[in-house]
Amino acid sequence: DADVTQTPRNRITKTGKRIMLECSQTKGHDRMYWYRQDPGLGLRLIYYSFDVKDINKGEISDGYSVSRQAQAKFSLSLESAIPNQTALYFCATSDSMGYEQYFGPGTRLTVT
């Protein structure tokens, strides 16, 4: 079984809809991250969490929110989706050093 799982893997939604992307991990790591990937821009950090009670904004948090339901679960929400949020979204986890990050397979989100 994969160490980091993401659901759904693909999603098409309409402008203005609320959508939640979910991430679960079995590595026992405290740290979890949400990134988005756009062509030519690499990965950009949206939010990160160093433990269940610690949530931090990343480089591009506007329009997104997160919830850390448990050590193993970290979800990303788009309260009112817009077309420029069309991207590939990755969840990742890491140990306390934070550098070797383990990535999920990604969720491809399309907002029409």
Next chain:
Amino acid sequence: GDSVTQMEGPVTLSEEAFLTINCTYTATGYPSLFWYVQYPGEGLQLLLKATKADDKGSNKGFEATYRKETTSFHLEKGSVQVSDSAVYFCALGRSGQLTFGSGTQLTVLP
């Protein structure tokens, strides 16, 4: 702030060719440096890392040396294979966070 600049792709090579993907960084202090690889349809995987100046990271025939004097961490492989076709990301680590370059698409032809 911290930033990472990577050689633009795409890069296309024949099997057994020599590979170099350039990476330079801007940062204060002494960050750690990484190369991650993304195979088609998958998430990123750590390929190699270096935590201090002059360290050489290596894995699967790939190497990169942390050069503080030139603020570089170029990725090299002496003989690429078709299975090395992927997107390669250079990254800088500080305070438990990673800053990624834009990625370089590598295609290796048989």
